[in-house]
Amino acid sequence: QQQVKQSPQSLIVQKGGISIINCAYENTAFDYFPWYQQFPGKGPALLIAIRPDVSEKKEGRFTISFNKSAKQFSLHIMDSQPGDSATYFCAASVSGNTPLVFGKGTRLSVIA
Amino acid sequence: EAGVTQSPTHLIKTRGQQATLRCSPISGHTSVYWYQQALGLGLQFLLWYDEGEERNRGNFPPRFSGRQFPNYSSELNVNALELEDSALYLCASSEVNEQFFGPGTRLTVL
Numbered sequence: 001q002q003q004v005k006q007s008p009q010s011l012i013v014q015k016g017g018i019s020i021i022n023c024a025y026e027n028t029a030f031d032y033f034p035w036y037q038q039f040p041g042k043g044p045a046l047l048i049a050i051r052p053d054v055s056e057k058k059e060g061r062f063t064i065s066f067n068k069s070a071k072q073f074s075l076h077i078m079d080s081q082p083g084d085s086a087t088y089f090c091a092a093s094v095s096g097n098t099p100l101v102f103g104k105g106t107r108l109s110v111i112a
Numbered sequence: 113e114a115g116v117t118q119s120p121t122h123l124i125k126t127r128g129q130q131a132t133l134r135c136s137p138i139s140g141h142t143s144v145y146w147y148q149q150a151l152g153l154g155l156q157f158l159l160w161y162d163e164g165e166e167r168n169r170g171n172f173p174p175r176f177s178g179r180q181f182p183n184y185s186s187e188l189n190v191n192a193l194e195l196e197d198s199a200l201y202l203c204a205s206s207e208v209n210e211q212f213f214g215p216g217t218r219l220t221v222l
Binding site: 041042043044045097099101 | 145147154207212216
């Protein structure tokens with residue numbers, strides 16, 4: 001069964017610190033790995049995405065690191081802010097425009 | 113540019129009834145995906161429509177069905193509602209790679 005395993009389930013980080021969320025996948029056919037941010041009562045918003053041909057992608061304070069051999073990828077949030085407090089989901093799909101398989105989410109709380 | 117819209121925002125039904133949820137994709141997007149976000153279960157893929165055709169469905173019973181209209185909007189129908197169908201139903205539209213989600217419809221089954 002196609003699975004994406006996400007950890008940790010919840011994370012508390014001090015303001016200004018680095019938040020790190022990890023995901024692992026099984027299906028080697030996956031070639032598109034997005035991260036979504038979801039606030040309570042809202043739909044998930046696409047944050048950043050990566051393909052296996054690069055090992056890292058950075059957009060502002062958000063960085064995805066990708067390890068193809070280990071079948072793992074992670075989201076780093078630098079200089080974490082209270083406004084980053086949300087649930088983060090990793091996902092994976094085959095060739096982009098196909099259904100996403102989601103991790104179970106990480107609830108991030110950034111405290112001052 | 114307008115995002116993905118969904119209606120209604122909230123829907124309350126009783127067990128055994130039918131529910132109809134609607135989604136309008138981003139202009140120019142031809143693919144629509146439906147996902148169920150139930151408490152503790154994360155987001156689970158339900159149905160995928162592209163160019164008016166059902167392309168794939170997730171591991172859900174046949175009482176979950178839908179369609180896509182010529183203008184690419186879509187509706188999700190859930191028949192014979194059960195208590196465990198209570199969830200946030202999310203619609204996403206896609207043109208090539210990225211999927212953009214709407215705000216969801218919160219379905220409560222009593």
